[in-house]
Amino acid sequence: MKSSLFHDIRLVFRxxxxxxxxxxxxWAAMLMFALTTLACVSLAVQxxxxxxRLLAALYWTVLFFAFMAGIDRVxxxxxxxxxxxxxxxxxxxxxxxxxKLLYTWLLLLxxxxxxxxxxxxxxxVTVVTPLVLFLLVLLGCWGMAAxxxxxxxLGLGASVRGSLAPILLMPLMLPVFxxxxxxxxxxxxxxxxxxSFLFGxxxxxxxxxxxxxxxxxxxxxxx
Numbered sequence: 001m002k003s004s005l006f007h008d009i010r011l012v013f014r015x016x017x018x019x020x021x022x023x024x025x026x027w028a029a030m031l032m033f034a035l036t037t038l039a040c041v042s043l044a045v046q047x048x049x050x051x052x053r054l055l056a057a058l059y060w061t062v063l064f065f066a067f068m069a070g071i072d073r074v075x076x077x078x079x080x081x082x083x084x085x086x087x088x089x090x091x092x093x094x095x096x097x098x099x100k101l102l103y104t105w106l107l108l109l110x111x112x113x114x115x116x117x118x119x120x121x122x123x124x125v126t127v128v129t130p131l132v133l134f135l136l137v138l139l140g141c142w143g144m145a146a147x148x149x150x151x152x153x154l155g156l157g158a159s160v161r162g163s164l165a166p167i168l169l170m171p172l173m174l175p176v177f178x179x180x181x182x183x184x185x186x187x188x189x190x191x192x193x194x195x196s197f198l199f200g201x202x203x204x205x206x207x208x209x210x211x212x213x214x215x216x217x218x219x220x221x222x223x
Contacts (some may be wrong), residue, residue: 012099034066034115042122049218056184059119067144073151093217100150108141123146125188135189139201143176150212175204
């Protein structure tokens with residue numbers, strides 16, 4: 001990337017961080033949704049002795065649907081202010097994509113930290129390999145951010161974009177979720193999974209990011 005593009009990405013990212021203050025109630029709702037869902041699951045299975053594989057599946061399912069509660073807000077600031085056209089004119093498509101992607105990734109990591117701590121506490125889970133879980137969260141959140149930003153751009157102007165996002169995102173996220181659940185179960189005490197799954201997740205995240213950079217300009221300027 002050229003230095004000017006890095007500068008534009010930084011400007012878009014800073015704009016997103018400032019806009020987050022205006023919509024902090026919406027982002028807080030994502031966290032409350034995740035914690036409420038987790039509390040309900042914890043009460044329902046109290047004393048059930050769930051297997052590490054099922055615990056891993058529950059963890060990623062809660063994180064995914066918490067993200068679904070806010071994915072349609074990726075372009076909320078511009079949509080509500082009527083500045084989408086100005087952003088198209090004055091910011092390169094790649095700068096918009098990567099600026100919003102980095103912001104969404106950071107948001108997901110901020111969401112994942114309290115969710116993970118609450119999950120470990122409420123579900124009484126012991127993490128055998130914390131570093132592996134940390135890398136899984138980084139890679140999984142990046143995949144969700146890349147796919148979510150692309151799907152949010154696809155849903156611009158659609159009257160049913162809120163219900164469209166989960167349908168489009170799930171097929172994109174399966175190559176991330178399946179190995180993530182398998183490796184997370186190992187981090188939770190099951191039979192240790194091959195770390196090649198982490199490499200596979202990273203490779204898929206890279207392919208997804210490159211694919212988003214190719215498709216995003218067409219979606220961004222076509223609307």
